[in-house]
Amino acid sequence: MIKFQILPLPSYHSPITWLVLPFFFLYVFSFSAELSTAIGNISLGFLLVFGLIWFFKESKAIAEKDLLLYLSISFLFYIAARTFWAGQEWPHQWEQQWDAAKGWLLTGFLTVYLISFWVSKHKNPNNLAVLVFLLFALGFTFSILPYFEFQNLIQIINGKREQFGFAGTEAGLYSAFGIILVITLTPFVVNLTPPKFKIYLVFTLIALVSILLFALLATKARGAWLGFVLALSVSFVLFIFSREENLFPKKDFSIVLTAFLTFLMVLMALQSDKIYSRITSEGKVISQIIEEGVDKAEVTSISKRVLMWRWGINRWMERPWFGWGPRNLHFVAKKDPIIEKVPKLTHLHNTFIEILVRFGVVGFAFFFFQWILIFNAIRTTWQKSIIPPPLANFLIAGWVLWVVWSFFAFRLNHPEMSFFIALLGGVPYGIKKHSINHTKNPSPNPY
Template sequence: MPNPTPITTRALAERAGVAMLYLLAASAFLSTALASIAMVGLALAFVLAPPAPRAPWHWSPASLAVVALCLLVVARAAVAAFDPSVPHGLLWESALDWCKLLLFIPFAHFLAAERPRALRLLGLALAGLALGMLWRLDWGLLASDPGAFLGERDQYGFTAIATGLYTGSALLGLMLMRERLLARAARPITRWSLILAWGLLLGLFALGFLQSQSRGSWVAWLPALLLGLVLAAPTRARLDGRVLRRALWVAVLAAVVLVLVAFQADDLLWRMREDLAWISGAREGTAASSLGQRWSAQLIGLSLWLDQPWFGWGPGLSQWLMDLSGDPGVRDGAGVALRHLHNTYLEVLVQFGVVGLLCGALLILALLTALWRGCADDRLLRALLIALWCYLLLWELTNYRMVRHDWLMYWILLAGLSQGLGRRLSRAG
């Protein structure tokens, strides 16, 4: 008689894995501790209830690409560790963080191509972000000095650039999925309640988006929204009531943004004057600004990459290398070097060279392909996820947040949904 214990263990692990999906989505931007527990639980459940074993050449392209990238990270760290001057603790800590990119695979496995589950997970992530923002918001400052509150960039538990990424993503979700959300309302009172909740969330996320003063986020957001709107439109779009209503909601959002910009006009003008001063005085070295520091970082990063073009210098060494350069252009007022190069693609080139960037590009391409095929019959969901990818990839041009805890949560959700909706982890079924 067969032993039922392994079957029972697998069934329990599968249920636990699904539960960890919901916990991770709800806590991703709400609680670091809960999100960490969910990550560990998801990985353990995957070990106890893995997919059917397949030869590596039958794995999905995304799985192959991320495994290749992680092997490159570990190998490059091992080679760099032979240099006694390299900070070994930082090197291996960063290598471990990069290997956490693998965690989207368990997420995709337990998602099991269930579209209703994917929508619930997106809703939980949105609710968790909203609750986290309200929880961390400085209510005392808002009550005592609204002007100072609006000028405060870092008050939602993330850095300003990260706040721009997450609130911008939430705005994309609200704009592109509004039609589906309101379609669930059977009665007028339910519909108006949903419209009110939608408007309040829109205002909260627009406030955080503008407060971040993250120009890279702002520049990346508009093309992502336009791409999402194009993909969300019916194949034969007509100038009917739906299109007009969608244009009206976009106009409402634009009005909200303009009002918030007006409240922050002084801060925005000050930052623009600072950048213009740097541009006008850059040749003489008489002006400095965040734009000037970033420009200096790009030049140093390019030089570092050309020194090690194929496999880079090793994980997590950018700040150490900038510090060694002695360039005053990448130091703040206290003389501390910038933490990163403010360009994700240049960071990958410096850390892992052309080979690492190629592995990353293949990974993204594989995820987008899985998403496109898996959501072929769901126009709105596919439009949203592709718009989020567009936003992230453009945002990475002027920012770097990879493998930090909050960014990792974003990655697991987006990559896991893209791969999981592709219906299978391996090409063999």
């Protein structure tokens, strides 16, 4: 039996942990567009300021040789220098360039390191990781509950989602993320619950997944839909072939999975005509793009995105090394025929092309090496059984979801998306750091 506490009382830096977690919950709760951004700004400001104070208070941490720390500091200097350069190039856009750079300066790389630093200092980082991710899912779920009125639910079931107030590609990502989280961590949550409470927990998990699934359908975010299908498939394969699958029974997991799949099939059956219509229409446009070219294809959201991708790649090739600066290029391309054709798309709807256009190959290299460090941390901790298999399963599926979603959307320069990525990256990196720091004085297996 695995000795792994799902909701532990943090035993190391306990006052710090319990002081940070409420602000963390409030920040995720503020993701809903209906709430005042003041909640999010105050919470994020507290998390960053408190994290920096705690970091500098730990004198040994400043001198530690950590590649992610050096990469984070270098990236901040690069963003500042590139923004200053862009401001000199377009003096009338000076203020807008610095405003665009805030999302990269305030969060991003430094937040990844601060979260990894916090996790690595905890006595049991696996427990803290599960607690943080569960709070993320709960915080986002509570933030979208006001949208679920009776008439809205009827509209979703009937496939008429145009007037549903909750929308946005990032909302689809967070909804899919929450579903993957519940599905992958269910084996531990259910297995370690006292028998008399299991039935209540199962119904709670089903309700949570149902709410998030409704939100995922309501957003109409194709990137989130596709990413969800692929991430769930990857999660299922990892679960089946996990080397540690014999450590926990599957019967409790199968109950929730069966209920979820049944609920999903019922929703798909109710909206089969809408789903079929969307797949066939977008398949037709994709065929037109391949056979006749994007310029002759029917103007839809797919063809608009392909136009913007091509336009972005052409702009990147004009300045391949350092890019054009932190702000999008629409302000210098008002008379461009492509921009006039897709006036509502204010960015390139592709995270990777957007990074190349704004910061060039040099800026993209910072992100690439950061992702390499994070993926290596996930691989190492999983292979060495440092983290529980379901947690590794969830982290891998979460990254698959974000990568697929990022091919269709871009929001990495916004604080909430940077914070989301900082969680996915900082947690596994922090767990790896914790294991390295305790190699000389090994502690009992945390799970």
